[in-house]
Amino acid sequence: MVKMPRTIPVSHAHIVRVIRDEITQGGDTEPKRLVALTLSVCGYFLIYGLNMLIARLWLLRHRAALSGLAHLIPMQSYSFGIILEGMDAGRRLWQARTGVIAPRPILSVRRRNDVNPWLAELEGGFAIFLYPSVQGFNIYRPLRIVHWPVEAHKKFQSWFLPVLARALPETDVEAFWFAADRLLPAKKLSAGNEHYGFHVGYAMLRMQRPVWPVRLSQAARRRAATAIEAASSSSFGGTLNFYLRQKSTVDVMSNLRNGGGFTDYVPAIELALRRGWRIFINGDVRIPTDLRDRWKGRVLDAASCGLDKGLFSLFAATECTASVGEPGGGFWLPTMCGIPSLMINSFPYYMGREHTVLLFKPVTDPSGRRIPFQTMLSEHLYDHRCDGLHVSTNSPEEISDAVAEFLDAAEAKQAAGQAADAGILPWDAFARICGSRYATANTNFAERIAAQ
Known part of the structure; x- marks a missing residue:
């Protein structure tokens, strides 16, 4: 039985509403807002479709390697530091062979094709998989008529990655952004530290559960x-x-x-x-x-x-x-x-x-x-x-x-x-x-x- 991650309640309609609200706040004329919304929604569905196709082909290629893992952590981010922390959190939290799946942009209008492909060569009780991802946010920004907001990007990833997870082999799947539930400290955080609960819990975890080097x-x-x-x-x-x-x-x-x-x-x-x-x-x-x-x-x-x-x-x-x-x-x-x-x-x-x-x-x-x-x-x-x-x-x-x-x-x-x-x-x-x-x-x- 696959243990599915708890996901942010989100749908395609919700993402469209997020994009529409962001465009409305821009204060442009109604015709310009309509054009921006139309292009944004079309761009969203195009990118979503490309990502789903690429992900399914990628899964076919890596299914055997993924099936040998006890836990999988699909990640929203391709930040070097966050990938490392996600990998390390998994191996300390579960003390079993853990896989981290992180997007590697193959097309990025924002020039964020910066993930290190050699991350997949790191070893230490885990495996890092970089799946190709199309990053098309702000694709029409040079025309100054549309801006795909960060919130829509986050919602998109929270919708897309669980769909990806459903196609994975039967294994224990955890969404990285909800692994924080197990790492939040029991005590109330100091004033000013409210937004760093996961990092505090993770720091405590690192000190409690040492692991072998990477x-x-x-x-x-x-x-x-x-x-x-x-x-x-x-x-x-x-x-x-x-x-x-x-x-x-x-x-x-x-x-x-x-x-x-x-x-x-x-x-x-x-x-x-x-x-x-x-x-x-x-x-x-x-x-x-x-x-x-x-x-x-x-x-x-x-x-x-x-x-x-x-x-x-x-x-x-x-x-x-x-x-x-x-x-x-x-x-x-x-x-x-x-x-x-x-x-x-x-x-x-x-x-x-x-x-x-x-x-x-x-x-x-x-x-x-x-x-x-x-x-x-x-x-x-x-x-x-x-x-x-x-x-x-x-x-x-x-x-x-x-x-x-x-x-x-x-x-x-x-x-x-x-x-x-x-x-x-x-x-x-x-x-x-x-x-x-x-x-x-x-x-x-x-x-x-x-x-x-």
């Missing part, structure tokens, strides 16, 4: 390792993964998690090189041309190894000795594997992961005075926007100091920084749940500035 398949690992060793100039004491986040988006909450320019990281990279580490540059940046020759064989990215970027990023994140990075999906994989990690440019201040030391972004008031670290923890813990305040990226000196402290501890196999202050942090702050630690640079630089 690795690429043997063939993929061998392919990546061969190319990387050929590009490396000598032997090294360890490998340090640098995940640098530079997302271009209008989403304020996403932008505030970006890092600074590449020059901000150069002193820390040079410091690690002097100590005998090999560096992997990962994420949204490449090694600048003027530094590529200088660092040849010691600082590597996908281009210098002749590897696909997706394969290089997953190999670097799962095979490194230690990891430094910014708060994005690319940072999560090393922490899931138990690899010591340093999160730089961390924001907001409730952030935390297991096996992780945190260096937070500095925040200043309108007069330019830096707000003390303890004040940020006690008064702005869940403040994503910090309205009226200025959030900066970490300075090269801050990053270098934090990396030096982190490497000292990693080389000595000790914990770096200071334990998160349980006296200030509420019970549901990620840093407290996960046992994160704070880089000494968080307070050192505030004290230096105050003394000036």
Whole structure:
């Protein structure tokens, strides 16, 4: 008997109403609204039909592999971080072989064909399947007569994925967006944390149920390792993964998690090189041309190894000795594997992961005075926007100091920084749940500035 997911009550008619309401709110003339609605509805049914056809063909091809799984998690999102979290939540929650099914856009007017195809090569008590999906939202937006709203996109996925699930083999099927029901914490969340119930529950789950590390398949690992060793100039004491986040988006909450320019990281990279580490540059940046020759064989990215970027990023994140990075999906994989990690440019201040030391972004008031670290923890813990305040990226000196402290501890196999202050942090702050630690640079630089 197939256990079907509980789904959001939705129908084609409901989606049409959502689109109509969005167009009505636009304030255009009646003829223009009618044209927009007609094109939107036709576009919706076209995309729905294409997706259903593609999904059924895909199911025929993968039916044998899917039938060997104990649980399946159909997912709405193709975000790298969300796919990883969904996969990890499943294997910890059920402790059985779990499959995650996530859309991989094959046509996207919004240019979101960014899912990493090498995700399907990850192994660790689960299987990731990427099914081809047509993303046609905002297809007529250049004409400025129709905008397919985000709400319609969500409703469409909540309608489409259960239909896909019904065609799967007889297995225990869970919709990822409702797996949260099992992960919500029993206690009431702290003020300001209302929208992060699932993430709090998931952080608690990670700490309660450790699992084995995640690795690429043997063939993929061998392919990546061969190319990387050929590009490396000598032997090294360890490998340090640098995940640098530079997302271009209008989403304020996403932008505030970006890092600074590449020059901000150069002193820390040079410091690690002097100590005998090999560096992997990962994420949204490449090694600048003027530094590529200088660092040849010691600082590597996908281009210098002749590897696909997706394969290089997953190999670097799962095979490194230690990891430094910014708060994005690319940072999560090393922490899931138990690899010591340093999160730089961390924001907001409730952030935390297991096996992780945190260096937070500095925040200043309108007069330019830096707000003390303890004040940020006690008064702005869940403040994503910090309205009226200025959030900066970490300075090269801050990053270098934090990396030096982190490497000292990693080389000595000790914990770096200071334990998160349980006296200030509420019970549901990620840093407290996960046992994160704070880089000494968080307070050192505030004290230096105050003394000036």
